[in-house]
Amino acid sequence: MSTPAFAATAGWLVALLAASLAGTIAARRYALRRDLLDHPGERRSHVVATPRGGGIGIVVAMLGAMALLAYREPGQALVMALAAAGLLLVAGIGWLDDHRPLPPWPRLAVHAVAACLLAAIAYRAGGSGLAALLAFVLAMVLVNIWNFMDGIDGIAALQALVVACGYAALAPDPASRWIALALAAACLGFLPMNMPRARIFLGDVGSGALGYTLALAMALLAGREGEGVAAWGLLLLPPAAFLVDAALTLLSRIVRGERWWTPHVGHAYQRWARAADSHLPVTLAYAAWAVAGSVLAWCLRDRPAAFIMCAGVAWYLGGGIPWLWFQSWHGRKGWPGKQSG
Numbered sequence: 584m585s586t587p588a589f590a591a592t593a594g595w596l597v598a599l600l601a602a603s604l605a606g607t608i609a610a611r612r613y614a615l616r617r618d619l620l621d622h623p624g625e626r627r628s629h630v631v632a633t634p635r636g637g638g639i640g641i642v643v644a645m646l647g648a649m650a651l652l653a654y655r656e657p658g659q660a661l662v663m664a665l666a667a668a669g670l671l672l673v674a675g676i677g678w679l680d681d682h683r684p685l686p687p688w689p690r691l692a693v694h695a696v697a698a699c700l701l702a703a704i705a706y707r708a709g710g711s712g713l714a715a716l717l718a719f720v721l722a723m724v725l726v727n728i729w730n731f732m733d734g735i736d737g738i739a740a741l742q743a744l745v746v747a748c749g750y751a752a753l754a755p756d757p758a759s760r761w762i763a764l765a766l767a768a769a770c771l772g773f774l775p776m777n778m779p780r781a782r783i784f785l786g787d788v789g790s791g792a793l794g795y796t797l798a799l800a801m802a803l804l805a806g807r808e809g810e811g812v813a814a815w816g817l818l819l820l821p822p823a824a825f826l827v828d829a830a831l832t833l834l835s836r837i838v839r840g841e842r843w844w845t846p847h848v849g850h851a852y853q854r855w856a857r858a859a860d861s862h863l864p865v866t867l868a869y870a871a872w873a874v875a876g877s878v879l880a881w882c883l884r885d886r887p888a889a890f891i892m893c894a895g896v897a898w899y900l901g902g903g904i905p906w907l908w909f910q911s912w913h914g915r916k917g918w919p920g921k922q923s924g
Contacts, residue, residue, distance in 0.1 A: 592761075592764070595648075595651065596764055596765065596768040598647075599647060599765055599768040599772070600771050601772065602640070602644045603643070603769040603772025606641075606643045606644065607637040607638075607772065608776065609640070610637045610640060611634050611776065615634055620632045620633060620634055621633050621634075633781055633782070634782070634783045635783065635785070635786035636678065636789070637773060637784060638785035638786050638789010638790060639678065639788050641740075641769040641770065641773050641789055642670065642788065642792045644768070644769035645769055645792065646670065648762065648765030648769075649666055649667045649762075656757075656758060659758050661707075662708070665700045665704050666700070669696075669697035669700040669795060670697070672696055672700075673693070673697045673792055673794075674789075674791060674795075676689070676694070676787075677690075677786065677789070677791040678787070678788040680787045680788075694722070694726050694727070694791070698718070698719045698722035698798075699719065701795070702715040702718045705717070705805065705806055707806075717805075721798045722795060722798040724826075725794035725797050726791045727791075728829040729743070729793045729797075730791055731829045731850070732790075732825045732829055732850065732852070733790040734848070734852065735852060735862040736779065736862040737774060737777050737778025737779065738862070738869055740773050740774050740785060740793070741770070741866055741867075741869075742822070743770050744771060744870075745873040746821040746873050746877070747763045747766040747770065748767050749877025749881070750763040752881055753880060753881060755804075759800065759803040759804050762796070762800050762803060763800050766796050773785070773789070778862075778866060779862070797822065801818045812888070813891045817880050817884065817891055817895075820880040820883075820894075820895060820898055821877040822873065823873075823876050824869045824873055824876070824902065827902040827903050832850045835849075836849065852869060872902070
């Protein structure tokens with residue numbers, strides 16, 4: 584990248600960061616006026632009533648990034664229009680849910696429509712029905728996982744920032760790299776208001792938007808890579824911390840016959856935060872896991888598909904076994920630790 588092009592990109596990223604920060608501050612003022620607060624409770628990991636809905640700043644920044652890409656590269660206009668429509672659907676239903684909790688099925692129906700738009704993007708990028716199916720599934724999964732994992736200060740936005748940076752390093756073309764870098768900048772603009780002590784939460788509007796935008800980045804990257812399932816396997820390495828924790832917690836709740844769709848504080852990261860009596864070390868540890876996954880993905884990028892898939896399985900098993908041990912040990916010891924938030 585030439586020096587003028589780099590300077591222009593850096594300038595736009597700073598503008599996106601500023602837009603995200605300004606949107607987050609405005610959202611906090613709005614939430615305080617409207618009494619949109621998350622109150623402490625037995626299914627919460629914070630002890631102070633905190634405004635929610637700050638993720639709207641990230642949404643505004645990402646819509647701006649998509650519009651800019653469509654303007655500068657007309658060939659990307661249709662893709663960005665579909666992506667923006669999907670993001671607006673996910674963020675819009677999340678914004679409504681932040682104001683008045685909705686039943687799960689209407690939210691899932693809207694997520695499914697947005698996931699269909701992402702599937703169309705993946706099909707256009709790679710020309711593969713399998714890629715479209717994977718994009719649909721990942722959109723549904725990541726939107727909800729980022730919502731599940733948004734339970735302590737900073738964890739969801741910092742994890743998305745690290746994963747986005749990993750995708751930017753892997754990106755083979757300017758368009759997919761731009762989307763990843765824009766997401767990283769938007770998250771960086773939000774984080775000063777969310778950690779080390781949260782002054783506002785993402786809310787469903789933000790957590791869903793993060794999951795959807797990461798799924799978009801994966802669909803674009805997989806389509807550009809043209810490696811089929813192996814490319815998706817490579818892209819699943821950076822977010823392994825969230826995927827392992829969410830999947831195994833969900834499975835354990837289903838096995839125990841619990842109402843798995845209801846709020847709870849049973850994730851490994853929530854129990855660890857209570858044991859440590861602090862959110863920050865847990866948030867940073869999960870971010871470090873994402874950094875390690877991103878480095879591994881970068882190192883494996885030129886390896887054969889079979890090698891990538893075997894390494895991915897080993898990476899996930901390496902995360903799943905400590906998770907099982909931790910949850911089992913916690914169950915025996917019953918760490919009561921005071922909640923913070």
